[in-house]
Amino acid sequence: MDLRQISFRLLEVFMSVVKSGSISETARRLHLTQPTVSLQIKRLQETVAEPLFYTYQQRLHPTDAGMRLFQTCQQVFGHFEDYQGYLDELRGGERGHCRIAMVNTAQYILPKLYGPFSATHPNVEMHVEVGNRAHVLSRFERGEDDLYVFSHPPTLEHAQAARFLKNPLVFIAPKGHPLSQSSGLNLADVVKYRFLLRESGSATRMLFESELQSRGLVLSNSVKMASNEAIREAVSAGMGVAVLSEHVLGQDQSNIVKLDVSDTHLASHWYFVVRTDRHISHSAKSFLRFATSHLERYLDSPWTENELHRLNVTEQQP
Structure with missing residues (x-):
């Protein structure tokens, strides 16, 4: 690889394509034409002598060689940002x-x-x-x-x-729910009701599902929701029960009741x-x-x- 053929502008274009996955989006962001961006990427690939991208689902994704070059660029640009910061610090x-x-x-x-x-x-x-x-x-x-x-x-x-x-998790239900006045509940009592859950892969959901699996319990009814706010508001509106981080509940809990599930203590x-x-x-x-x-x-x-x-x-x- 001949480093003399690589400029900072060329690497800037390359990094933008990695981040956006698109020649056209990179052209828009950098105020260039699409043929210019394509030519820059072609020049860089010829200099590296390795393919830097492959196409999947109409988006450009970096190859292994492309990802390693992207990480190297981040290091280089990061050090130059630090140098600029150092100069600024010298000026007070x-x-x-x-x-x-x-x-x-x-x-x-x-x-x-x-x-x-x-x-x-x-x-x-x-x-x-x-x-x-x-x-x-x-x-x-x-x-x-x-x-x-x-x-x-x-x-x-x-x-x-x-x-x-600490991130304590709590079971919540709407006021007036059949469980809202009960104390000393077991997890088996709670899972009989509709549960509002985050998407698969959510840390809270993974912790909750791990607890269910360890106890041999299965939810009878569940609804996936896109955000913690959506779950909190849906519980408040009477749609079901949920397990959320205590930090999510906020100050206004007028329509929400924390359930006393005495045999389950979830926290991260x-x-x-x-x-x-x-x-x-x-x-x-x-x-x-x-x-x-x-x-x-x-x-x-x-x-x-x-x-x-x-x-x-x-x-x-x-």
Whole structure:
């Protein structure tokens, strides 16, 4: 591979195609023509002497060689972003980008941390991506962000996780439900009713289904819903019962009752996760240091479990 034939602009076009999966979308984003983008990708593939993309379901996907080049580009561009941040720091400011991807439920928690951080670091740009577990895992696999938040972190060699908050799960029903006045319920009593569930792969659903399987229980009736908010509102409207994170319930619980299921105690933890094989921005490290020092102050202290010091990236750089 002749590096003299590769320019930063060429790599920028390549990275955009990987992210968008589309020549036309890349052309729109970069204000280029489609033939120009296609020619750039052709030039790059000829220089690398390996196919960089394949087409599946009318989208472009990176080959193994393409994904490795994409990760290399992220490292290179990341280091140049850091250098620009270093120059800004020399001029007396704190600048940079902190990219966080989190699963849906975490959006009820993280603003309590990155809100105060942004107030004290106004020149740090926070980029927050929220999605279901599959979406955030996909971003993690591509290494698109600095930090990730999961309740069940990926068990991969290049994933380093540290828990910071307990995530208790509660059974809820609408007021007036046949179970709403009962105490000392068993899980077998609850599963007879219609359950509102997140999509397959949701961490809460996986934990709940694992409990059912271990007890030899099966739901008699269930409905899949797209979000925690939808489930909470549907329970409030009398559509069924559900199991949700306590952090999701919010202040207004006037139409919801927490069920006393005495033989079942479901809980997990929230984790910050980083990729050990990827460059982490100085701004993201600064945010983690802030979270390590201020976790109990800004989150509900009964639920905090601060192990963020275990992340090597929280160490102060010389």
